[in-house]
Amino acid sequence: MGKVEENKRLKKDAIVNSAFSLFIQKGINETSIADIMKKAELAKGTFYLYFKDKFEVRDYLVRKKATQIFEDAYHTMEQSDVVEFDDKIIFLVDHMLNQLNDNKILLRFISKNLSWGIFRHAIQNMSGERGLNAEDCMKQMFEESDLKFRNPEMLLFMIIELVNSTAHNVILYRQPVELPELKEYLYPLIRRMIRDFTIEESELVMV
Amino acid sequence: MGKVEENKRLKKDAIVNSAFSLFIQKGINETSIADIMKKAELAKGTFYLYFKDKFEVRDYLVRKKATQIFEDAYHTMEQSDVVEFDDKIIFLVDHMLNQLNDNKILLRFISKNLSWGIFRHAIQNMSGERGLNAEDCMKQMFEESDLKFRNPEMLLFMIIELVNSTAHNVILYRQPVELPELKEYLYPLIRRMIRDFTIEESELVMV
Amino acid sequence: MGKVEENKRLKKDAIVNSAFSLFIQKGINETSIADIMKKAELAKGTFYLYFKDKFEVRDYLVRKKATQIFEDAYHTMEQSDVVEFDDKIIFLVDHMLNQLNDNKILLRFISKNLSWGIFRHAIQNMSGERGLNAEDCMKQMFEESDLKFRNPEMLLFMIIELVNSTAHNVILYRQPVELPELKEYLYPLIRRMIRDFTIEESELVMV
Amino acid sequence: MGKVEENKRLKKDAIVNSAFSLFIQKGINETSIADIMKKAELAKGTFYLYFKDKFEVRDYLVRKKATQIFEDAYHTMEQSDVVEFDDKIIFLVDHMLNQLNDNKILLRFISKNLSWGIFRHAIQNMSGERGLNAEDCMKQMFEESDLKFRNPEMLLFMIIELVNSTAHNVILYRQPVELPELKEYLYPLIRRMIRDFTIEESELVMV
DNA sequence: TATGAATGAGGGTTCATTCAT
DNA sequence: CATGAATGAACCCTCATTCAT
Secondary structure: OOHHHHHHHHHHHHHHHHHHHHHHHHOOOOOOHHHHHHHOOOOHHHHHHOOOOHHHHHHHHHHHHHHHHHHHHHHHHHHOOOOOHHHHHHHHHHHHHHHHHHOHHHHHHHHHHOOHHHHHHHHHHOHHHOOOOHHHHHHHHHHHOOOOEOOHHHHHHHHHHHHHHHHHHHHHHOOOOOHHHHHHHHHHHHHHHHHHHEOOHHHHHHO | OOHHHHHHHHHHHHHHHHHHHHHHHHOOOOOOHHHHHHHOOOOHHHHHHOOOOHHHHHHHHHHHHHHHHHHHHHHHHHHOOOOOHHHHHHHHHHHHHHHHHHOHHHHHHHHOOOOHHHHHHHHHHOHHHOOOOHHHHHHHHHHHOOOOEOOHHHHHHHHHHHHHHHHHHHHHHOOOOOHHHHHHHHHHHHHHHHHHHEOOHHHHHHO | OOHHHHHHHHHHHHHHHHHHHHHHHHOOOOOOHHHHHHHOOOOHHHHHHOOOOHHHHHHHHHHHHHHHHHHHHHHHHHOOOOOOHHHHHHHHHHHHHHHHHHOHHHHHHHHOOOOHHHHHHHHHHOHHHOOOOHHHHHHHHHHHOOOOEOOHHHHHHHHHHHHHHHHHHHHHHOOOOOHHHHHHHHHHHHHHHHHHHEOOHHHHHHO | OOHHHHHHHHHHHHHHHHHHHHHHHHOOOOOOHHHHHHHOOOOHHHHHHOOOOHHHHHHHHHHHHHHHHHHHHHHHHHOOOOOOHHHHHHHHHHHHHHHHHHOHHHHHHHHHHOOHHHHHHHHHHOHHHHOOOHHHHHHHHHHHOOOOEOOHHHHHHHHHHHHHHHHHHHHHHOOOOOHHHHHHHHHHHHHHHHHHHEOOHHHHHHO
């Protein structure tokens, strides 16, 4: 029967949730496995039946949380009536920034870990669980638009890095400006980047 | 006489150098104070005469190394014959990227710690020691150029964050492209950002 | 089954016994937790599963040993044929003094810690474990006697302090007299104190 | 010249005063030599020119402070018009108790160390410095009175121990009664002890 | 599977003491 | 005499990990 499976899932969730709340509260280095299991109300030894060490839990959490944020943004976008490619990108970015701004603790946790490498890993591996694949989503978006891009991956990379690193400072330390002002500079720049990466009709003919 | 002072400086340097080599080798969390002092060939207790904990050493190191890189780039630029403002910025960025590319270990150490907050702190506090003040340098550069900028601090902030975060991935993980290719996309974008932040003559008249 | 519980009791006893022998040998300040656990043939970390620090062990020991001495004296007295109240008190004191005289090391350990505050705490808290409650014993003794006392608690307090502090010097340093000679002065004085605290029949009528 | 001597005395006083304030504030075990010398505004190494360790300082302090209290009480008594022996004893005890009640911190420091052994040592060794010898004082008091005592030393011993141990609890913990009530029971008891130790005229003739 | 008592290596930190200045 | 930087032994305590139950 699935009762045992169900029970194991509950235990794993308890561990993960406990760990998350402690990681964001005290930091991962100051959190011991004993802490995690005490808060999860499970025996210390049980930890090792589910994870190798606390860093495995951290990685699991980063992927899970990052995916949640992307999924949420993507679903909301799909239900909106945005059609243009650059508007879609801005919509996604804006939605995610707002989520992170509302949940600064989560931001602190995933922000500096969520760079290109982890991002790719996350969107590729995690997606299966809930059926939504971020990489496929993005690919589809690129294809659906009528535009052709010089180097789509590079474009995405630069946008993500720019957004991620500027937002980190602005949201967490409110330095050097507040989030609304950052957006004023950021969104036009993103649109410009998209435009600069677009291959013009004329160029296409040339090639 | 300054013999005692001289000796203290030597001890501090030994600690700092030992710590640096261990931090980049094993990571800061895996480096104990005992490790540091063993490599420095000093007694464990001596550590506490100079630093409160290893994080104080890390901060000291980040400031020191970041300043060194900037100073080096700035000096080289001054001895070159670059005159235009955007060329100067590109020159600085290029020089620093090359330094970091040559010294990936150093990059790993300072990169993720060198965000806007630390950067400002570093260029303001560290400068006195060697006579060169990074903040003043930048200000002077802005003033010397005939251009006026909408929001110079914001411009600098966005450039630094973009360069720092993209370069980090590219240099360390060679993902998604190699450094030369990144530069091909990065430098035009920086020039464009500078242009976008410039207040046109016509606008000036208007105001 | 109670195998685990049994094992824990053994471990705690080992720690306590080891600590006692070291405390009386070298003094508590010169005894480290490492010392205690080495002698107890247990791992250092195990200490913290049973006690917070060595002072908690000391308090535990003082209570335990003091209670043992009292219980022993009380049991012996009950099996004797002493009937008068003052004789009972003298009997108890005498028995306890003899015990302490036979075990000077134990005396040194508990003597200066066994003042009124600790004594009250000891007789109230420790008793449950073995079924005998020192406080109740004393109360019963007071009630069983036909006498009424002006301030029974005060009487007890003064007797205990007088006996404790004089005996400490006499037994440990044999100064200024030997124990038998102290008793010659002490017991008549105690009898006199009891008499002085007694409310006479005549007084009772008055009230 | 005596300038050097004067300077040394000042240094020693600084150390002793600093130590005293720290001992009563944090306890002797929690006070390091570094602490003492920092508060004394002297170099750490200087300590060893005056004392072997902090326990030597403590002993010095106990003697000094205890003597001060006794001297103060004795001087005040001399300037009063008390004549009877038992009144004198009560006067001394009362004065010292009041001093200690006013200075509970001092009491905590010397109380449990000031038993018969230390007391004798103190009154014998320390007296020379200021010209007043407590032992001689007491002897003189005994001789001056017309009374003869069975065992003067024993009498003194029992009074001191009784007063010291009861007062310690009462003043520090206000248990089981307050100081005024303790005195109500204590002073009559002391008078009775003195009477019981007195050799009657009739007895004298007998011998 | 799940437990949690036990382990003991290893961390950070303090501090009495020395000694070159 | 006086200093205070340097020492390194020794302390307390934590914690990942194991394993008998």
